[in-house]
Structures are given as C-alpha cells and as structure tokens.
Amino acid sequence: MTTLLFYLFAALALGGGLGMVLGRTPVASLLSLIASLFSLAAIYVLLDAHFIAAIQIIVYAGAIMVLFLFVIMLLNLGHDYQRDLREFSWIAAGSVVSGLGGYAVMRAFRAEDAVTDMGGSLLIETALRELNAVGAVAVPLFRSYMVPFELASLLLLVAIVGAVLLAKRRV
Amino acid sequence: MLTESLILSAILFSIGVLGVVIRRNAIILFMCVELMLNAVNLAFVAFSRAVGIEGQVFVFFVMTVAAAEAAVGLAIIISIFRHTETVDIKNFNLLRW
Secondary structure (H helix, E strand, O other), rough: OHHHHHHHHHHHHHHHHHHHHHHHOOOHHHHHHHHHHHHHHHHHOOOOOOOHHHHHHHHHHHHHHHHHHHHHHHHHHOOOOOOOOOOOOHHHHHHHHHHHHHHHHHHHHHHHOOOOOOOOOHHHHHHHHHHHHHHHHHHHHHHHOHHHHHHHHHHHHHHHHHHHHHHOOOO | OOHHHHHHHHHHHHHHHHHHHHHHHHHHHHHHHHHHHHHHHHHHHHHHHHHOOOOHHHHHHHHHHHHHHHHHHHHHHEEEEEEHHHOHHHHHOOOOO
C-alpha cells in the first residue's frame, strides 16, 4: 500500500514538474508546480517526516506560491501568449545536460553501497514516539542548531528589508 | 523506498535544470529554482531515514532560505518590470558584459 501510494505521488510530482516546464502560461505553470509540491508533501508523510510535510504545505504551497501568484497577477502576465521557449539549440543542450546530470546522480544513488541505513529509521521512530512529530525536529533544532536558527531569523529580516526596498517605487 | 526517493529527487532536479535552461520567462525560471530546492529537500528527508533526524532540520533551513529568496527575487522582478514592461530575460542585459 505504501509503495503504491509512493509511486502514485511520485508520478504526480513528476507530472507537475513537467507541466511546469512546458506550461503555456505562468499561471498554468504555477498550478502544476503547486500540484508537484503537494505530492512531495505526501511523500514526506510516507517517509515519516510529518512536521516537514506540514510546513511544506503551509510555507511552500501556501505562502510562497501565493506570493508567486500575486506577482503574476500584479504584473498581468500571460495575457498575450507568446512563446517564451528558447531556440532549438538551447532546448537540445538543456535536455542533454539535465538528462546526463540526472542520470549520473541516479547511478550514484543506485550503487549498492550508496545508501546504508545507519540506524536512522530507528532513531526517527524513537524520536517520533517520545517527542511527537514537532518535538522530533524541534529538540535538535533548539539544542544543536540554535545559532543557525537565530541566523535564519536574521536572514529573514534582511530579506524583508531588501524586498521592501527593491519593490518600492522610490527610495 | 529510500533509493526510490533519491532517484525521484534526481529526476525532479533535472526537470528544474531543464526548465531554467529552456524558458525565458523570469517568473518561470524562479519556479524552476523552487522545484530544484524541493528536490534537494526530498533528498535530505530521504537521507534522514538513513542517518537521523538532522536531515529534517536541514530541510527547515532550506525552506527559510527559499522563502527569503522568493521574496527578494520577486521584488527584483517587479522592479525590473517597472523599467522594461516585460519579464522576458532577453531584455535583462544591464549586467551582461
């Protein structure tokens, strides 16, 4: 059952990604991307990352994608459709590069000794049982990664100031 | 399911690269970058099944950076749109050479 669901959502994620790359209008591309992100959230649930799945939907499929949609509507794009694909040489080069790169990474991941379970799933199971879905991520975040967490808040502050400054009509 | 997730993440990343190379609409380029970030997140979550919960903590940070990047990037697109009335990157050549 889990495997079946995994392949279903993997197919949805891939279809959404391809729909985004080949979509005719920005809005169509964005909706395909949202479908892809939702299926990734489902895959996170299948991989026992419940908290990550929740913030994937809340932050990504909710906030960031609404921001994209807002900008598309603000700029009134996709009204007059014109092909924005590059010339054939670019498409051929891009297909070759991304195909070969993806194939190389896939081969690396499929190698026999690429991924060995070093007790991670057991660790996660214990953490989920003892601390619940949020605590399992929050405890290492606030114990071992406290400084990066504070730096992330600084980064968000800089991003807010930068976005306001850049998007303002006149500084 | 671990290996399958990693393969899926590799394919999603290549789709994102393909989109960045073949499209010219700046907003769609941004979406492709988001897709690549998500592919990497999937790899992190899959590896967290093998190594431990730290992978999920890293996904948290990647999402923070992605949110900041989307906000600043879209602001840049808006301010460029004000100048050129388009988001086609063939017109974005101010810093080209």
